[in-house]
Amino acid sequence: MDRRSLIKSAGIAGVLAAGVAPAVHAQAALRWRIASSFPKSLDTIYGAAEVFAQQVKAMSGGKFEITVHAAGELMPAFGVVDGVQQGTVEVAHTAPYYFFGKNECFALGCAIPFGLNSRQMTAWMYEGNGLKLMREFYAKYNMISFPGGNTGAQMGGWYRKEIKTLADIKGLKMRIGGFAGKVLERMGGVPQNIPAGEIYQALEKGTIDAAEWVGPYDDQKLGFNKVAPFYYYPGWWEGGPQLDFFINQKAYDALSAENKAIVENAAAHAHTTMQARYDARNPTALRQLVGAGTKLRPFSDAILGAAFKESMALYADIGAKNPDWAKIYADYSKFRTEQNLWFQFTEARFDRFMQAQKFA
Structure with a gap:
């Protein structure tokens, strides 16, 4: 009797009794923690981590849950990178430039004075070399990065x-x-x-x-x-400061292909949601x-x-x-030049005109 006939005739109980296990594997539940650099009172910037966690849970059918912890709950606001690097937590949600003291390149992953605006930063990350270059750099700290929000241009x-x-x-x-x-x-x-x-x-x-x-x-x-x-x-x-989700490299590598895709898409959703909230x-x-x-x-x-x-x-x-x-900034500055050349004919001119109009 072949395997298919056996299962059909005997049913699941009979198959198990016969010692023939069906090819069904329950995926183990995952529980992660995010250490945020922000207080809960800031529903925009802290809230991006909550959006990320909610999306991960929803897309995994509740099998992958992440709890979000405000600055000071698990570790200080500026201790979250060390926490991820050492594996104390799986994820940090933070502004990378807080950690320029470790290496100035952390700032390039967030914002530098007279740098890219928010749209340009997203373009550099997803369609330029930004994500590739920054991930190569962050690998030295035992973590991988995912864009996790942007405030848009800030006040002074x-x-x-x-x-x-x-x-x-x-x-x-x-x-x-x-x-x-x-x-x-x-x-x-x-x-x-x-x-x-x-x-x-x-x-x-x-x-x-x-x-x-x-x-x-x-x-x-x-x-x-x-x-x-x-x-x-x-x-x-801060023309377009980007936040990141930093994930411990070992924890990320242990994820299934499905859960890696969930993380990537949940981060992208949080990235868009955060700026939309600020702009609104x-x-x-x-x-x-x-x-x-x-x-x-x-x-x-x-x-x-x-x-x-x-x-x-x-x-x-x-x-x-x-x-x-020197390596990352060369690419960043070239991208900035091209973007500003383009924007001066489009967004910048359009915005200047619209802002000069008086609406009822």
Whole structure:
């Protein structure tokens, strides 16, 4: 009797009794943890990790579950890369530029002053060499990366006093994320790297003179308008900062092909959702902030010009010392040139015209 006839005649109980196991394998349930660098109160940026986890669970039919843990629950906000590298957690959701102290190249995976905007960053990652180059670099830290959100261009931060000239930056103690602090320092400022949950207190007490986070929606939640009246724009250091899901390489390699596809697609969904939330929620928040007395101010051309000059000089200095940076930045900067050439004829011109129109 062949196997098919045996199963048909005897039924599953008879097959098992006969010692012939059917080719059915239940996939073992998976339980992972994400360590976030952000507090739960920020439903946009912290929320991207929740979106990712929800999608993984839904696409796996509940067989692959990931719990999300806010900064400080499992490890400090700036300890999440070490956690993934060492295998303490399987996933981190963070802004890569927080870790430029390990190697400046972490900033290239997130945002550098006068870098790519959010659409350009996504294009470099998915259709340029960005994902390939950054993954080669992150492999040195025993992890693989997946784009995990973007805020879009950010605001330039909150200041206790007006910033009219370059002289006003001298000695300015400012909480500024990641790599931008190096440029601020070259301009005479004093950068401070402080997690989101600690910024308000530092600004209120006068420990710092200024602080930037993301934009109106998050900044309103964090209450910065209550302790600093001047709100500057644009955030020249963050034209399109990308967050990442860093996954422990060993944990990722152990996944089935199906679960690897689930992770990739869940991350892409979270990536899109995060920026959509910011773009949808920032306008209302900005109106409310201005209505409550916030004083909007643009950075002067002189300040922007000085910051650009110092940024380009910094990148040249780093490239002379860091071969990883030299390799990745060469590709990044070439892509940026091509993108800006294209955007000046399309998005930039269209946006300028539309913003000049008055709508009822």
